[in-house]
Amino acid sequence: MKIHQYIQQSLLDAIKKSKFSTEDLPEIQIGPGKQKQHGDLSTNIAILLASKEKKHPQDVARVIVHHLNLDESKISQINVAGPGFINFTFHLDYVRGAVNEIIELGDRYGRDDWGNGKKTQVEFVSANPTGPLTIGHGRQAVLGDTIARLLEATHHEVTREYYFNDAGRQMRILGDSVRLRACELSGDKIEFPDDYYQGEYIRNIARQAIKEKKSQYARSEKHIPYFQSLAERVIFDDIKQTLSRLGIAFDVYYNEKSLYETGRVKRVIQELREKNLAYNRDGAVWFRTTHFGQEQDRVIVKSSGEPTYRLPDIAYHKDKMERGFDLVIDIFGADHIATYPDVLAGLEALGYDSSRVKVLIHQFVTLSEGKEKIKMSTRKANFVTLDELMDEVGVDATRYFFLNRSMSTHLNFDLSLAKTQSEENPVYYVQYAHARICSILRYGQQQGIDTESKTDLSLLKAPEEIDLMKTLMMFPDVVASAAREFEPHRIPTYLEEVATVYHRFQHAGKKDDTLRVVTEDVPLTLDRLALCRATRIVLANGLTLMGISKPEKM
RNA sequence: GCGCCCGUAGCUCAAUUGGAUAGAGCGCAGGCCUCCGGAGCCUGAGGUUUUGGGUUCGAUUCCCAACGGGCGUACCA
Incomplete structure (x- = not known):
């Protein structure tokens, strides 16, 4: 117990x-x-x-x-x-016992069983392939992946899923943007519409198209599908590569198109009609969301015959339910805050328990240059890509940057500030503590000490030692609460505390020789080195949960 | 206009979900290496938690109002 x-x-x-x-x-x-x-x-x-x-x-x-x-x-x-x-x-003996347990458990310390193998899906990123991933997507990518890691550590069976739509209007505009740039590159005079994709990457794709096809080919709008599918392929490859650089791999890429092809969308309309929760008005099909406490009903099929985004979203979530997930986590940006109640109402309407779906909303990343705020937009090419950020500050600092604040905070991003602060990023503080421990363990071995030997830690009683031991004991609770509340930022907050308390412990030996870790007193040295090992385990396990490397040297 | 989210040190953020004296990092002012990593440690300055009410033993946290910022408010996604 x-x-x-x-x-x-x-x-x-x-x-x-x-x-x-x-x-x-x-x-x-x-x-x-x-x-x-x-x-x-x-x-x-x-x-x-x-x-x-x-x-x-x-x-x-x-x-x-x-x-x-x-x-x-x-x-x-x-x-x-x-x-x-x-x-x-x-009681100190209880504390010492707990620390010894850390060493016995090793990389299993902090893990727990309470998830009970619950089948869980985490859906995140879900950006349509219209451009490179930006730092906005980065926040969501890192949050989603870390929540998945936390759930895995607490015995959930996790599927990471990416939902996308390659058939909508935006994708057609993307294809035509490439086509027009291809014309331009072939020397044609073109009018490039404002609401087309302005980014430089469009020209790169256009260049590739010219290599594959004759320049004549771009002059016909009939060939938009070719440009669109080329763009999709190139951009998706780029997205996947960015994600893999960040240490993120999805289990499932789910295409919205398949919801139509398998008739799932149609079936939702039928079912809603059968339950009298859908009706026709003004040539459109409406979903009776007022039945679920909302202010007005919503259109699910436009008078043009096209469905609105709500319908496939509902069909998609129904499919999640049918696939047997006990817990479905959707991670959305603040712009989706108004849409998810419709989806949940849809699930209720179809007879599912919508409490199985947990929607997590994170606030936006806003770009600023000096005092000027820039609205990030893929179409207008106002963005800093995730790759640029990783190039500048590295993968570890990037992940840490997004993880050490709670989802509800607005994140104001200034690239030049991020660059200057990259060296001050707290991730290095935590990693440094890890490297420092590895170093002192190596030192101990050089002194001919068996750093792995078992001890009862009974000689640890200095305040710095007790503080450290008690701090290490808290890790499992921190992991559990971070997982239960879906709040990854608790991990870095805690690890910074561990690093501080550790640095204080090791530093104490500089002022007071009797507090040095490695001394002539072999039993005491073994106890202190065991405490170092336990600390290293906690830092390493915490960093792994965040998907951040744990260097043995820096 | 209406709805949701946010407002904490100069800056970036915490605060164990309603607890005891609101804490870290950066920056600023000082101090600490012969010797286990100075990417570190210690000390100090810096706050009416945006403002004003309310709820109670107790509020950064909950409620109401105002102010400021973000996001929505479509037969766009």
Whole structure:
């Protein structure tokens, strides 16, 4: 049993013995406090109970503590503090045991089973192949991949999926953009419309087209499909290469077109009609979204006969349900915030439990140049590509850049600032700690020490050592909460803390010889090196979760 | 106009989901290498958490209003 549950259970028993009412008792929350002096874990249950019992919180706390029966080899100290908190301090032997467990588990430390093999799909990026991936897509790509990694670490069976549409109007414009550039390159005078794709990459594709076909070929609009499919192929290859550079591989690329070809789109309309949730008006087909609490009904088939985006989206999500995913995670940018309720309503309408779908919305990345804000647009070629960013700052810093802030923050991106800050990127701080530990382990070996030997860590008692041990113990909870709440940024926040506490621990030996890691005192040296190994494991496992390398030298 | 998201140190961001004295990095001012990595450590300055109300033992967190920014608000995706 985990220590949290153990204390929780004991508290419950104590409350019962104290004869306080356990009727609609709030859940006993237990967690680490912000301050060291408040112990390792604390609970506010006495404060909550006091208002119901109309007694002083401190008195309630004292009565609970009086009836509390905890194993002293785990919890060495219990006290009541402040406005009625009950604080618990771990017994050092318990802490040492936990650190030894880290070493035994190695790269399995931090993993958990609670996902129970749940079949999970994470859909992200899903950019249509109209241009290179930008830093906007980068945020989503890195978030999605890391959420997938977190879920894998907590025993979910994860499918990474990329949804795209290569048949829409935008793709036709893309094809025609290439065709026009090909004409231009062949010396024709052309008018290039404003709403066509302006990027330089279009010319590159046009050059390739000219190599493959005679220049005459571009003059006919009949040949747009050729230019379109060439563009799609070239751009998709580029996208996949960018993703692979970032360490991201999708299991499934799902083409919207197939939803029509297999009749899935049609079937959705039929089913909605059968349930009287779709009807005709003004030549269009409407979905009765008001039935699901929305303000107005929505068109799913235009009077022109073309479906709106909602219909294939619903069909796609129905297909996700049919494929048996227990949990479906959709990661969208803020621009999709208004569309997903329609999709969820669609699933409800078709008889599915839409709570299986978890929609995560991340805020946009805005580009700025000096004080000027630029609206990113693939069509207008106002963007910084993900490749450019990786060229400038490297893959690790790129991933870290997107991961160390929460999804809900607006991200203002200034490339020149990113360049100057790349050397100050906190990723190096964390990686440096890892490299430094590898170095001291090598040093230990050079001194003829068997750095792998087993110890009981009983000689570790300096404040720096205790802090470090206790910090390392928190990793599994950090991973679990990051996975449960879909908040990857908790990992880097925590790793920076680990690095700080580690640096402090190793640095202590510079001021005070008795705190050096490798000394003449062999048993003590072994204990300290074991602590180094445990720290390295936590940093390495955390970095792996983020898809970031863990250098042994820098 | 209406809806959703956001507003925390000069800058970029945290804050264990309602907890105790709001914390880091960068930048700024100082200090620390004969010796395990100075890509490091320590000290300091810097805040009315945009503003004003409310809820309660307790609010950066929840509610209301205002201000500022982002995104939507289509028979575009």
